[in-house]
Amino acid sequence: MSTLAPHVRSTLGDLVPGLLLVGIVTAAAFQASALPGLSGLSPVILAILLGMAFANLVGVSESCRPGIAFAGRRVMRAAVALLGAQITLADLMAFGWQGLVAVLAAVAVTLPVSHGIGRRLGVAPDLSILIATGSAVCGASAIAGANSVIRAREDHVSYAVAVITLWGTIGLFAVPLLGDLIGLSPVQTGIWAGLSLHEVAQAVGAGFAGGEASGQAAVAMKLGRVLLLAGVVFALGRFWHRQPAPGEGKPRAVPEFLLVFLGLAALNSAGFLPGALRDLAALATPLMLAASLAALGMGTRFASLRALGAAPLWQGAATYAVIAGLGLGAALVLG
Template structure:
C-alpha cells in the first residue's frame, strides 16, 4: 500500500473542511430568518431576523437534532461573525444623531441604562437567578436586546441555554411593550419628542422600537429611532466596563477583554465623518444583520430546550421586572421633560 509522503500538506484543507457543515447549517437558517423579515408578513416581520434565527435554530436542534459533524463550524459562528457584526453595527450610529436627543434625553438614557442594569442584577440575586443569566437579561433590557446579550456574553461566558433563555425573555417583553406602549401613549399628554424618548429609551429591539414609535406618527417614530440609536452606542462602554470588572487580578482566570468594541466605536466615528454614504450604511446594516443572524442561528442549534425549561420561571419574572422598571423610569422622565 502506498503512503502519502507529505501527510501534513493535506491537514490545513481537512481542518478548513471540518468547519463547513456547521457554518453551512447556520447560514441556511440565517438565510431563512432574513427572508421572513424581507417578506414583511404582518406580525411575523415585527420580530428581528436575529430572533427568527435563534428560534429556527432551536426548532431544528430539538426536532431533527444537531449533527455532531456541525459542532466545530457552529463554534466558529459564535466567534468571528459575531464580533464582526457588532463592529459593523457601529456604522448605524453617528454623533450628530446622538446629539439630536438633547442633553436631557441623553441624561435620561444614561441613567435609565445604568439603573436598569444594576437593579436587574440586584433583583436577580433576590430571585435566585444565576448571576450570569441575570447579567445577560440586564444587558438585553437596558441596551438593545439580542445584540447586547450576545456582546455581553463574550465577557460573561454563559452556556447556550442561558443565552437562549435571556433572548427569549427580552424578546417576549419587548414584544409586549411594542403592542402595549402605543395604546398607553395615546392616553397620556406626550408630544412626539417625549413619546419617542420613552419608546426609544425603553423598548428592547430596534425593530420593536420602529414599530411602536411610528405607530404614534412620523415625527415620534423618528425621535424614537434616534433615542434607540443612542442606546445602541452605549453598548460599547457597557461591555468594556463589564470586561474590566471581570478582569480581577486576584482571580486565577480572567474573562477576555472585549476589544472588538473599539472597532464598534471606530465605525461610529467613521460614520460621523460623512465619508460613509447612506447607501453604504444600508448595505453595512444588511451585512450586520446577516452576520449576527449567523451567530444566533448557531446559538439556537446548540440550545437544548430541556435545559432551557429547567431554568424555571424566575428568569422570566426577572425580565418582567426589568422591563417594568425601565419602562416606568423613562416614561416618568418623558412626562417631566422640562421644555
C-alpha cells in the same frame, strides 16, 4: 495549486458543514419574518428560535459543530463590531444634554437594578446579566455583545433572548396604546418607546405607529442607547470574573471587536465613513447577528430551559417596569 497550507484547508473544511446549516436556518428566519403573524418579530429573534427548534426536533451532527461554534463566537463579534457603522455621536445628542442624561440614566440605572433583581430571584449570574444588558441597551444585539466577553451557557443566552423578546413585544403594543390613553404628544411617545423598548425594531415600530415625529424621536433615543453598548461591553470585559476555557488564555482588557465598533462609530460621526460602507454594514449586520444567534440556538435544549424555571421571566418583567418608568419620566420632561 492551492496556496493554502494543509492545516488551513482542513480547518476551513471542518467549518463548511456547520456554516451551511447556519446559513440555511438564517435564510429560513428571514423568509419566516415576512409571513403573516410573524412580521412583528425580527429575523434575529426568529433565527434563534428556529435554531433551537432544529436542534431539538431534528438534531445536529458532530460534523456541523465546528462551523456552528465559529458562527456563535466569531461571526457574533464581527456583527457587533459592525453596529458601530450605523450610529453617530449626534444620535446621542439629538435632544441635547437632557437627552444624553436620559439615555445614560436608562442604561446606568436599569442594568444594575435588573441584575440585582435577578440575583434576588435566584437567577444564575450570567443569565441575569444577559437579561439586564439586553433590556437596558438593545435587546438581542446587546446580549450577543455581552456574551462575547462573559461566555454564558448557550441555554442561558437563548433564555435571555426569549425574555427580552417577550417583554419587548408586549411593550411594542403597550407604549403607543398607553401613550394615547394618558395624553402624551407624538414626540413624548417616541421618546418613551426609544428609551424603554429592547429591540431597535420594537422601538422603531412603536415610534412610527404615532407618526413621523414620534418615529424620529424613538430612533434618536434608541440609537443613543445602542451607542452605549461599547461602554457596557468594555465594563463587563474588565470586571466580569470568568474562568477561561481550557486553552483559551486570559481575555484581553479591550476586545478587538470593541475597538472596531468604536472606530467605525467615530469615523461615521466625523463623516469619514463612505456611504457604500455604511449601506453594506446595515445589510450585513442583521444577517450576521441572525446567523450567530441561530448557532447559539442550536446549542440549546428545551429541557435545560424548563429546568431554569420562571424566575428569569419575572426578572424580565420587573426590569421592563423599571426602564418603562424611567422612559416615561424622561418623555414627560423632554417632550
